Amino acid sequence: MAAYAKGLDKLIFSLRSLRNLQLRNERGLSTSVCRPSPREDNDPPKFTPPPKPVVIDKTQTVASMRNPEFIPPRQRTDPFKFSMERKDMVRRRKVLNIPEFYAGSILAVTMADPNASGKMNRFVGICIQRGGKGLGATFVLRNIIDNQGVEICYEMYSPRIQSVEVLKLEKRLDDNLMYLRDALPEYSTVDPDMKPESCSTSGEVPVNKIKVRMLPKPWSKHWERPRFGIQGIRFDLCMTPRQMEFVQKWAQPWQEYDMLKEYDTSRLEEQIFSEVQREMSKNFLPHKVSKLNMRYFFAVKVTDPNEEQRRCCQTRMRSVCPVSPYRRCLHTAAAVIVIVSAVAIVAAVITATIDITSVSYLFALSPPNPRADKKIVLSLSLSERHNANNTNFTGTEETDMAWGGSGGDDDDDDDDDEYEEDEEEEEENHSLLEIICVYF
Amino acid sequence: MALPQLSRSLTGLLVGTSSIIQQRTFGVSPVAAAIQKMTRVRVVDNSSLGNTPYHRAPRVIHVYTKNGVGKVGDRVLLAIKGQKKKALIVGHKMPGERMSPRFDSNNVVLIEENGNPTGTRIKVPIPTHLRKLEGDFSKVLAIASSFV
Numbered sequence: 001m002a003a004y005a006k007g008l009d010k011l012i013f014s015l016r017s018l019r020n021l022q023l024r025n026e027r028g029l030s031t032s033v034c035r036p037s038p039r040e041d042n043d044p045p046k047f048t049p050p051p052k053p054v055v056i057d058k059t060q061t062v063a064s065m066r067n068p069e070f071i072p073p074r075q076r077t078d079p080f081k082f083s084m085e086r087k088d089m090v091r092r093r094k095v096l097n098i099p100e101f102y103a104g105s106i107l108a109v110t111m112a113d114p115n116a117s118g119k120m121n122r123f124v125g126i127c128i129q130r131g132g133k134g135l136g137a138t139f140v141l142r143n144i145i146d147n148q149g150v151e152i153c154y155e156m157y158s159p160r161i162q163s164v165e166v167l168k169l170e171k172r173l174d175d176n177l178m179y180l181r182d183a184l185p186e187y188s189t190v191d192p193d194m195k196p197e198s199c200s201t202s203g204e205v206p207v208n209k210i211k212v213r214m215l216p217k218p219w220s221k222h223w224e225r226p227r228f229g230i231q232g233i234r235f236d237l238c239m240t241p242r243q244m245e246f247v248q249k250w251a252q253p254w255q256e257y258d259m260l261k262e263y264d265t266s267r268l269e270e271q272i273f274s275e276v277q278r279e280m281s282k283n284f285l286p287h288k289v290s291k292l293n294m295r296y297f298f299a300v301k302v303t304d305p306n307e308e309q310r311r312c313c314q315t316r317m318r319s320v321c322p323v324s325p326y327r328r329c330l331h332t333a334a335a336v337i338v339i340v341s342a343v344a345i346v347a348a349v350i351t352a353t354i355d356i357t358s359v360s361y362l363f364a365l366s367p368p369n370p371r372a373d374k375k376i377v378l379s380l381s382l383s384e385r386h387n388a389n390n391t392n393f394t395g396t397e398e399t400d401m402a403w404g405g406s407g408g409d410d411d412d413d414d415d416d417d418e419y420e421e422d423e424e425e426e427e428e429n430h431s432l433l434e435i436i437c438v439y440f
Numbered sequence: 441m442a443l444p445q446l447s448r449s450l451t452g453l454l455v456g457t458s459s460i461i462q463q464r465t466f467g468v469s470p471v472a473a474a475i476q477k478m479t480r481v482r483v484v485d486n487s488s489l490g491n492t493p494y495h496r497a498p499r500v501i502h503v504y505t506k507n508g509v510g511k512v513g514d515r516v517l518l519a520i521k522g523q524k525k526k527a528l529i530v531g532h533k534m535p536g537e538r539m540s541p542r543f544d545s546n547n548v549v550l551i552e553e554n555g556n557p558t559g560t561r562i563k564v565p566i567p568t569h570l571r572k573l574e575g576d577f578s579k580v581l582a583i584a585s586s587f588v
């Protein structure tokens with residue numbers, strides 16, 4: 001049965017270039033010609049299956065294989081949404097170089113992480129899956145660190161990603177290497193200090209035909225089942241031929257011939273990739289993008305795209321996302337108000353206590369720590385110590401209150417001195433002489 | 441081919457031997473909700489309670505969250521070696537946020553009532569977003585050797 005399937009596959013591959021009409025004619029011929037024909041041994045069997053939808057998939061263009069996230073899925077959404085997403089993807093790609101890679105390539109990704117030391121987080125791993133379409137395209141990197149398997153799913157167009165480096169570019173026999181979770185750990189281990197390997201001289205990407213040894217069953221998924229179509233596992237080591245046959249029970253061979261599941265992306269691909277190439281080749285002219293847009297695409301630079309990428313995410317964001325004029329006005333207004341209020345308070349205090357010595361110790365009180373200030377005050381003031389202590393305490397309280405009540409640890413003192421302060425204030429409102437008497 | 445199956449069932453009895461066998465003894469059913477009651481966990485610090493072998497794997501008996509589901513940074517109550525012990529989740533098999541790591545085992549660090557870790561070192565990498573909960577688990581982060 002497996003042999004028959006293989007034969008069928010070979011036949012289908014050989015018929016890849018034929019048109020529908022030709023195939024139909026051949027089928028007509030086959031039915032008219034009697035079955036027990038001696039010519040069957042020389043010619044291919046006359047019964048030809050209908051054209052496989054997989055044929056169309058096999059003619060995937062190189063560009064689509066390289067960047068599968070540009071091709072939109074077959075949905076009822078407006079293509080305008082996809083074209084908008086593509087614009088954003090192109091803009092991001094102009095800033096960050098996302099190289100070509102496939103499932104099975106080894107990548108090193110540096111990500112901006114506010115919680116990590118040095119703000120950057122570098123992870124090296126083998127790419128096991130590329131999923132998602134449009135801006136939400138993701139790829140999963142897997143590595144084994146300190147005998148612990150770790151996988152991180154990175155969003156390709158996330159502004160947190162600072163660099164994507166391909167250390168080893170290669171393909172595997174499958175698109176999805178999730179079975180590495182159940183394979184021996186040696187197949188998922190990647191040296192974090194690996195140096196980038198030089199790519200092959202020819203344009204083709206090397207295919208690593210490695211067949212992986214698995215851990216004993218049970219696995220997280222039934223990888224042996226035909227629905228996954230995995231070529232890269234050594235089933236001969238982990239399963240008996242009888243088990244392999246039993247597994248074919250779940251085979252759905254009719255799905256290959258299901259024409260409703262066909263999705264011909266050839267024309268769409270041509271359109272999309274020509275558009276993308278045009279956009280990428282255009283020089284990114286610095287123009288005055290509206291500040292709102294800037295904030296939304298905050299990873300996009302308005303300046304020369306050849307500028308070096310900065311290290312710190314914060315500085316990058318600050319440089320790239322300038323403050324909007326509205327916010328700037330607010331900042332300046334706030335600053336002005338603070339300054340004006342401070343000046344007003346100082347003026348009020350000065351008018352209240354015109355005494356030179358008091359002014360001097362008021363200025364000495366600018367640091368926020370009231371206890372230290374009290375010590376300074378004690379040393380600076382010329383009056384008697386006993387009176388000076390009392391008055392200085394009240395004076396410091398007043399000034400602290402004026403400067404915004406920064407003396408947080410003086411709550412007890414505040415409560416005690418409240419009445420004293422009121423009395424002092426009332427007295428101060430009188431003439432200068434009385435004020436001098438109060439303080440001396 | 442029956443031999444690997446036999447060995448698999450035998451290793452199911454032994455706990456805390458080599459790391460490869462330890463990987464295979466824990467649950468392989470698809471992950472539904474990260475860590476809840478009765479999940480078997482792997483203690484990753486070097487405390488004696490977590491590393492001495494016992495015929496039963498450490499299990500979660502209570503999760504200190506509003507729902508019964510524990511994610512990274514949540515406290516749980518474990519039953520280890522016939523005694524109850526609090527622990528902190530430092531990694532689970534369930535895929536979480538994008539850009540955050542997903543581990544191949546449910547990792548847990550033993551903790552006292554006041555939040556101090558029982559062990560003195562954590563060899564396994566810890567997710568960096570635990571640093572946000574700086575105040576409670578600063579001592580746990582201090583004994584961690586590597587971050588992912």
